[in-house]
Amino acid sequence: CFWPFISNWLVFHYLWKRVVRQSKFRHVFGQAVKNDQCYDDIRVSRVTWDSAFCAVNPKFVAIIIEASGGGAFLVLPLHKTGRIDKAYPTVCGHTGPVLDIDWCPHNDQVIASGSEDCTVMVWQIPENGLVSSMSEPVVVLEGHSKRVGIITWHPTARNVLLSAGCDNQIIIWNVGTGEAMITLEDMHPDVIYNVCWNRNGSLICTACKDKSVRVIDPRKETLISEREKAHEGARPMRAIFLSDGNILTTGFSRMSERQLALWNTANMEEPMTVNEMDTSNGVLLPFYDPDTNVVYLCGKGDSSIRYFEITEEAPYVHFLNTFATKEPQRGMGYMPKRGLDVNKCEIARFFKLHERKCEPVVMTVPRKSDLFQDDLYPDTAGPDPALEAEDWFDGKNGEPILISLKNGYVPGKNRDLKVVKKNILDNKASKNTENSTPANKSASPAPSIKSEAKLEEILKEIKSLKDLVSSQEKRIIKLEEQMSKIAI
Numbered sequence: 081c082f083w084p085f086i087s088n089w090l091v092f093h094y095l096w097k098r099v100v101r102q103s104k105f106r107h108v109f110g111q112a113v114k115n116d117q118c119y120d121d122i123r124v125s126r127v128t129w130d131s132a133f134c135a136v137n138p139k140f141v142a143i144i145i146e147a148s149g150g151g152a153f154l155v156l157p158l159h160k161t162g163r164i165d166k167a168y169p170t171v172c173g174h175t176g177p178v179l180d181i182d183w184c185p186h187n188d189q190v191i192a193s194g195s196e197d198c199t200v201m202v203w204q205i206p207e208n209g210l211v212s213s214m215s216e217p218v219v220v221l222e223g224h225s226k227r228v229g230i231i232t233w234h235p236t237a238r239n240v241l242l243s244a245g246c247d248n249q250i251i252i253w254n255v256g257t258g259e260a261m262i263t264l265e266d267m268h269p270d271v272i273y274n275v276c277w278n279r280n281g282s283l284i285c286t287a288c289k290d291k292s293v294r295v296i297d298p299r300k301e302t303l304i305s306e307r308e309k310a311h312e313g314a315r316p317m318r319a320i321f322l323s324d325g326n327i328l329t330t331g332f333s334r335m336s337e338r339q340l341a342l343w344n345t346a347n348m349e350e351p352m353t354v355n356e357m358d359t360s361n362g363v364l365l366p367f368y369d370p371d372t373n374v375v376y377l378c379g380k381g382d383s384s385i386r387y388f389e390i391t392e393e394a395p396y397v398h399f400l401n402t403f404a405t406k407e408p409q410r411g412m413g414y415m416p417k418r419g420l421d422v423n424k425c426e427i428a429r430f431f432k433l434h435e436r437k438c439e440p441v442v443m444t445v446p447r448k449s450d451l452f453q454d455d456l457y458p459d460t461a462g463p464d465p466a467l468e469a470e471d472w473f474d475g476k477n478g479e480p481i482l483i484s485l486k487n488g489y490v491p492g493k494n495r496d497l498k499v500v501k502k503n504i505l506d507n508k509a510s511k512n513t514e515n516s517t518p519a520n521k522s523a524s525p526a527p528s529i530k531s532e533a534k535l536e537e538i539l540k541e542i543k544s545l546k547d548l549v550s551s552q553e554k555r556i557i558k559l560e561e562q563m564s565k566i567a568i
């Protein structure tokens with residue numbers, strides 16, 4: 081009879097699926113590129129700070145390097161592989177080591193940096209890369225009282241940048257006006273290990289040295305939820321949002337085993353799952369692909385990348401594979417999805433920092449067909465912002481604007497970053513006219529000639545002081561360089 085056969089088959093099929101979970105990522109294959117496609121002779125930073133030291137976009141790879149008498153990073157066009165000359169231009173405006181860098185997700189020519197000199201700087205890189213060293217940022221953001229170790233752009237609002245410093249403060253800037261709009265002062269009693277935006281940038285989550293993971297509404301400046309001792313060990317944790325709003329953390333157990341855990345922010349009492357991994361002591365940096373729900377863990381000082389698929393059903397976290405090499409990683413860059421080669425079924429590309437070079441590592445899914453594999457490439461976040469900074473600070477949210485990778489991604493022309501600093505008089509004027517109609521606005525009295533002249537004078541004075549400071553700074557850097565030569 082037919083029916084028993086069918087039902088047996090169904091039961092079998094069901095059991096089979098439970099035992100052997102199907103995943104298109106089971107056979108993801110990692111491979112380092114050939115030697116001639118590496119970036120060689122780079123003095124990767126030795127500063128003691130657990131950031132990735134490397135930031136990548138579809139045009140450039142940026143790497144924090146050792147620099148005497150200040151802080152610097154390299155910006156190389158992706159095709160500029162091979163030996164990098166000692167004289168290759170750098171971005172060198174900071175007066176202390178650079179600790180973190182992040183490319184603007186909405187403009188591939190714009191990168192932000194945070195430094196030991198307590199400032200954040202935003203840079204506009206020329207279309208084809210640097211032809212001479214760059215020491216003048218588009219804007220300097222000053223507000224932290226200690227070194228700035230964390231920089232992260234808002235995922236969907238243009239010109240919104242978050243920084244976190246060792247003063248335990250988080251500042252959210254409107255880069256378009258150079259203003260600190262939000263300062264989260266009293267939320268973290270100790271050093272912040274990392275900050276991550278959720279998918280639409282309405283919330284942030286943080287991991288802190290006090291062992292707490294916090295979910296914060298930055299615009300309301302309120303704590304939404306908190307989990308103390310997310311991991312019991314004393315070593316650094318990381319916390320990132322997944323696209324469904326859950327949080328993935330890495331950290332250490334009391335016995336110093338490295339752990340990976342998953343949390344539902346609605347109830348952080350108990351983790352959804354905890355995976356124990358090994359007993360190495362490098363911090364596990366997570367890199368997440370929201371389109372495929374694959375998370376890659378790169379331990380600082382490890383020589384491997386481990387990757388997992390996250391699913392909606394228990395046990396949620398599924399180990400996929402390990403990409404292992406002999407040499408340890410000093411840092412790691414992660415290419416945004418739109419920068420991948422879809423014709424090669426590339427699903428991730430890493431830029432592994434060695435002591436003196438940067439080595440791309442390509443992850444692919446082996447497929448026989450040459451056709452576009454749309455199951456591997458759901459639409460992904462494109463470069464266009466969903467909203468402007470002002471909208472976001474006013475309380476609006478926007479999901480990422482997705483693009484198809486079907487015919488590959490072709491980088492477009494980026495507009496120049498313009499910073500229009502409001503001066504105090506501007507602010508006053510706009511406050512006075514806030515409730516008035518446009519007609520009233522144009523009728524409002526112009527500032528008197530006298531006060532305008534006065535302002536001109538003050539601005540001139542400021543400019544000359546600024547020039548003085550900058551020339552002194554250059555002198556100091558020169559002197560420091562001379563000193564260091566003498567020291568050697």
Ligand SMILES: *[C@@H]1O[C@H](CO)[C@@H](O)[C@H](O)[C@H]1NC(C)=O
Nearest residue numbers: 278280281282325477478479
């Ligand atoms: C943004 O994300 C939050 C949290 O996941 C969600 O509650 C909200 O509806 C989202 N807003 C928009 C406009 O998508």
